[in-house]
Amino acid sequence: MKNAQKIKLFLVDDDALFLKLLKIEFLQHEDFDIETFATGEYCVANLSHSPDVIILDYHLDGIDKNAMNGIETLDKIKIFNRDIPVIMLSSQDRIEVAINCMHHKAFDYVVKSETAFVRLQKIIPRIFKYKKIKQELSWYMERM
């Protein structure tokens, strides 16, 4: 972050409106490198672009019944690289949904609302802080 390397974000949502708004907000706030995808399939197909964080909608099969849903996409991402942090987004504030996401190794779960962006904005630095602590720890462990 310090060496001016942009954080690469993947935003995945089939709600084009929300997707766009999120992108606008992120770009206005900090200089992110953002790629947006309307489906889980596109997102998975582009994982080779090595995103630092993925923000993923829970309900990706809302309109197209055959589309991959959020949890399936999450699983595929985790198979590709289990270290990519994924934040799940959903307009449902049902506890089962949140728990389900966490069971599938999502980093966090955010309900779509006016405050969604602010929460995401807080979570992202936390991811990097956590990552840094983990890295430091393994660095020292190696040296011991």
Added chain:
Amino acid sequence: MEKKAQESRYARSLIEASLDPLVTISTEGKITDMNEAWMNITGKTRDELIGSNFGIYFTEPKKAREVYQEVFTEGFVKNYPLTVIDGALTEVLFNGSVYKGANGDVLGAVVVARVITEQKRIEKELTEAKVFAELATLIAEEAQSKAELAAQTAVDAVKSKQQFLSNMSHEIRTPMNAIIGFTKVVLKTELSAKQREYLTAIKMSGDALIVLINDILDLAKVDAGKMTFEQMPFKMALSISAMLHIFETKIQEKNLVLVKEYDNRIPEVLVGDPVRLHQIVLNLMSNAVKFTTKGKITVKAILLNENDAQATIEFSISDSGIGIPADKIGHIFEKFQQASSETARIYGGTGLGLAIVKQLVEQQGGHVQVKSESEKGSTFSFILSFQKTNAEAEIEETITALDTEIKNIKVLVVEDMALNQLLMKTLLDDFGFERDIAENGKIAIEKLARKSYDIILMDLQMPEMNGFEATEYIRNTMHSSIPIIALTADVTTVDLAKCKAVGMNDYIAKPVDERILFSKIVGLIKKSIHSNRIAPAKNDPHRKSKYIDLNYLNQRTKSDPALMLEMIGIYLEQTPPLINAMKQSFQKQDWDSLHAAVHKMIPSFSIMGMSSDFESMAKKIQEYARTQQQIGDIADLVLQIEAVCTQACLELKEEFKKIKNTKS
């Protein structure tokens, strides 16, 4: 020999160069050699060390013995942790291996100790930092949830205040409706002079009470941020003169002179909210009339400047009345304030008028000014800008311009309360209209199927089938575009939005003012004849306030027109298919698809600044679809959401054009 000595010195220097303590031990565990680092760490001299037991320099001699035993049995040892007894109890890791003589016999072992104090310290700090970080996160989360709770409490408080005011207005208006209505009816009969005087007093008091309730409700709306302003073309000169007309009798009674100065350069038709302008001038005029006993009242409207897009007008109302003392002038715009408590006793009033004027002007981007001198008079002025237009003004809203040509109008009154039925009958008979009464929505629909009517007056709260349900049935099942006016005692914005959503054309607040009733009936019938001739498909020409509010989007995009256009464009592209999906899946009773379609719509409500009531409606549909309960209610909700979103799309298309035009 010389060569051998050289090799030995070389080996020695290698050993001494290592900063890690290094020691050789014999097979019996006695120290045979060491480097400087080993002497430093143990704090002993070479002579003291040589021949001493290896184990005695450690906190656990038994473990130390295990180290060299392991070296000799295994041939090496790796990362064996021990603590050296010195000043600070240094922690070390041992690595070592045996060395052998020329014939392969084990002669002894070389053991290297690595000091790991520094690593240990960093590890400890890291663990501590982690604990702190976790703790801090916990505290932050706690604070956040507290703040959220507080915000929710505040929102709830505002909501319950709104609800209370709305309920109160309903409870007060309903009986007032009967009192004022029947007083008017009795006034039309033959009466003695005394009786007429008393009845007039009752009616005036009633009217005053209704004005007060309206004022309080208006302020509540402003406080709740629910005050909305229309943007419609109207004739400025006509609007003002019609309003001044109301005061003519009163001014004559008090022997005052009314001076009108109207700037003829003001464009004839302007776009704005004539009702609110009316309200502002009305409040200022009634103050001027109330506080002036002799002299004149001057009303001015002057064009300050004008460009291609808009005209800015200064309005002022001056009187030669009692004036306001200099030390009170700062407070007169506050709620429930009058210049002195004396004022209230002599002149009456609640002190809400100027507070409302201030709010109404400022919310339209204007500013109110006051100049006054005690005993000389006061001048209130405000400046507002209006957009210019080429459009025709809407059909005259002025109450005074009654068109009595239209007769033979058939009205269907849907009203459950006998008292109100009787009142409506009397009023409509007076207008010379034909009328039929239905006790509830169900009966109204039956009557409508048998006979044709020109207009329906619809009460909202009724048993069996309420006004909303009945209107929906008429619009969607009977496919009739007959004008429907809601009769409502509850004038909070929530209900009005619902009226529009189900397809009502207009509303009248109870107690019904007969002139308003007449002009609204005639206006709507004229319009429906008019629009039936030109565009019969258009069923809701009379839109009052907007569903969308681009404030949120403006904030998020920092008013960047390109981004705004993009967002609105996406909404317009995405929403119609969603509405369709919602309708079709509901018809097919495909609950999963219905759930999914509505689910996708939910975030867009708040993005486009639509009322959270609609979002809750959508959430209800989603919930019912998921649990498949209360399926009957879904039909109602689906229709409303459809109407709202369709209307929102229309409004957004307009905004899209507007932004695009200003951008280019």
